[in-house]
Amino acid sequence: MITIQKVAELAGVSVATVSRVINQKKAVSAKTREKVEKVMKEMQYEPNMLGRNLRTSQSNLIIVMVPTISNPFYVKIMKGIEDAALKEGFHIMLCMTDSQYEREEAYFHLIRQKLADGIISLDPGTNFSKLLNGSKKYPIIQCCEYSELEDVPYVAIDNKEAAYKASKHLIQLGHKRIALINTDEHYIYASHRKQGYLQALKDYQIPALEEYMLNVELNFEHGQRGMRKLLQLKEKPTAVFCVSDILAVGAIKEIMRGGYKIPQDIAVAGFDNIEFSYMMNPTLTTIAQPMYEMGAEAGRMLIQQIKNKEEKIENLLLDYELIIRESTMG
Amino acid sequence: MITIQKVAELAGVSVATVSRVINQKKAVSAKTREKVEKVMKEMQYEPNMLGRNLRTSQSNLIIVMVPTISNPFYVKIMKGIEDAALKEGFHIMLCMTDSQYEREEAYFHLIRQKLADGIISLDPGTNFSKLLNGSKKYPIIQCCEYSELEDVPYVAIDNKEAAYKASKHLIQLGHKRIALINTDEHYIYASHRKQGYLQALKDYQIPALEEYMLNVELNFEHGQRGMRKLLQLKEKPTAVFCVSDILAVGAIKEIMRGGYKIPQDIAVAGFDNIEFSYMMNPTLTTIAQPMYEMGAEAGRMLIQQIKNKEEKIENLLLDYELIIRESTMG
DNA sequence: TTAATTCTTGTAATCGATTACATTTACAGT
DNA sequence: ACTGTAAATGTAATCGATTACAAGAATTAA
DSSP states (O other), rough: OOOHEEEEEEHTTHHHHEEEEEOOOOOOOOHHHHHHHHHHHHHHHHHHHHHHHHTTTTTOEEEEEEEETTSSHHHHHHHOOOOHHHHHOOOEEEOOOOOOOOOHHHHHHHHHHHHHHEEOOTTTTHHHHHHHTOOOOEEEEESOOOOOOSSSOEEEOOHHHHHHHHHHHHHHHOOOEEEEEOOOOTTTHHOOOOOOOOHHHHHHTOOGGGGGEEEEEESSSHHHHHHHHHTTTTSOSSEEESSSHHHHHHHHHHHHHOOOTTTTTTTTOOSSSOOGGGTTSOBBEEEOOOHHHHHHHHHHHHHHHHHHHSSSSEEEEEEEEEEEEEETOO | OOOOHHEEEEEEOOOHHHHHHHOSSOOSSSHHHHHHHHHHHHHHHOOOOEEEHHHHHHOOOOEEEEOOOTSTHHHHHHHHHHHHHTTTTTTEEEETTTTOOHHHHHHHHHHTTSSEEEEEOOOOTTHHHHHHHOOOOOOOOEESOOOOOSSSEEEEEEHHHHHHHHHHHHHTTTOOEEEEEEEEESHHHHHHHHHHHHHHHHHHHOOOOGEEEEEESSSSHHHHHHHHHHHSSSOOOEEEEEESSHHHHHHHHHHHTTTOOOTTTTTEEEOOOOOOOOOOOSEEEEOOOHHHHHHHHHHHHHHHHOOOSOOOOOOOOOOOOOEEEEETTH
16 A cells, blocks of 8 residues: 555655645645655555544544435435535435434444534434533534424425415315325424414414324325325315325325325325426425525535534525426316 | 543553453453443543544445435435445445546545445446556445446346346237337346347247337436337337336326326336335336345445455345236236 | 745654553462 | 463554644845
């Protein structure tokens, strides 16, 4: 292996000088720089990051914690994060938690162990105060979710407003019996989306019925199961607002299985604008979160925090968009 | 920051002893071990990985190179890799190449720079000989694809056989006009799948028509576009075999847009068994690759190679399965 | 020419672990 | 009690970079 020592020796300079050349410090004469660079190229020298990392106490790695990569919602966010990271010379470690606390804890260790410089959490369930356990602050950004309690900077959208907009869309199509398939409301985003839904109903004098509001786990099967329940009601809803596309996909599957037409019999709206929402039949009306940008911003914010730990990071609310497709307007 | 020195001092032993406790070496008396462990716990000591990594010249990181994470085909594979890695104390770095050579090269640097110990490539287009550039071997595993030319161990399935089976299924349903939507045949897997398709046609005395065989890029839009072309033929095919589910999804979209019925007018078979294949309407007949296992095996093989660089790694062909769903049998 | 100043370069400490080798301790056998 | 062996522990080198500080070289000002 070619080390900085070997390069220094071959170039007839000290390791300090080689290091200066590597790190683009200006205090090197053109002649020397040239000489060193020539040797580096000839020897195909590559600095050993392990040495550098130890010395600088930085790994240039950031952890991205995601509950499961199987929800396509996360895909573009990850891409955004990676691009932002790459731009600053960082790389990302993919960590799937399955929403298990032990996993999250294990990944948190990596920061304590200096293997990573910071964390972006895409997992809405992350319990930071428990994880941090009173210890000093580490660079963390929460993406797509936030908790007022914990003091972790976030990037997200205004979920209440967005849900309001989606619900209003259904109402304005003439629907009066609108169901909500939600997920665990201890996630702030879920509770906000419900608030938006309720507000819309209220503003348009539509009574909110308990039996139209379901809480299920966030996956396809539970979307199906939730819809099945709704279809068994005497007064079936004529529209369903799902707080996640993946739930909407399940709901649609179940509606079609029951022989109903979308949107004539039942209209469906989702949330997230995953790629499949425009590939499926019918295409899905949904709220588009700016996923790539959210990821990119989260990455940018985290790296800013890593570079300057003192600095206070501002939270960020990005724009969303209602995308109307076949599932509500045939 | 608590270092091993501080722990040693507080426990009244040498750093060597603390290190032995950390690494579970047996040459420590029960009494001493207990004492050291107590101090470590009290101080919440966490070994600094940067120090360890430099000394052992291992990062315990593996690179997973993926063209784009937006093809859900990769999702379960990644999960398999991560689980296998975690079991051995490794973590994964996610690297998206967009199939760009420069990106791949940049990631390869990470190995030369010791930032990662090995690579699993999910990118069928990776040009290893160019990347390696005659330099000594690094631990690499190719997953889902292989090239006979380059001497890189792989885990995959028998693509020719699998494609044969899918094509035969369509033939046995009575189809005579069967199209193939393929992708760039310089990917071995693509060329093998075509071979399987051709072999099936031949075995059942069905002529292979040039105009039924398309090569497109591997994404939804090109699936649509390919199908559109097929629908413009005078003699439209009655069945289509797509070498990737994502293409099949596009094809199905286009078929329905044209007002045709699936599978009555046109049957569709895919390849990969991505999650959406059973969520969509109609559900998709496809070849299921054992994605999780492939990932897990690739992870296992890579780590084996990292731990013992001399050892010759055996290639692995795993089982596949034809899953028949609505898109071929209403 | 000399002194002051600025640029370049080198020396050696350092980051935090692991580990070869040396040394001490414990204990069994006689 | 003495010796030999095994077990436990310690000392110090080492991994490959960065960087504070020192020192030498070059330039400028007088």
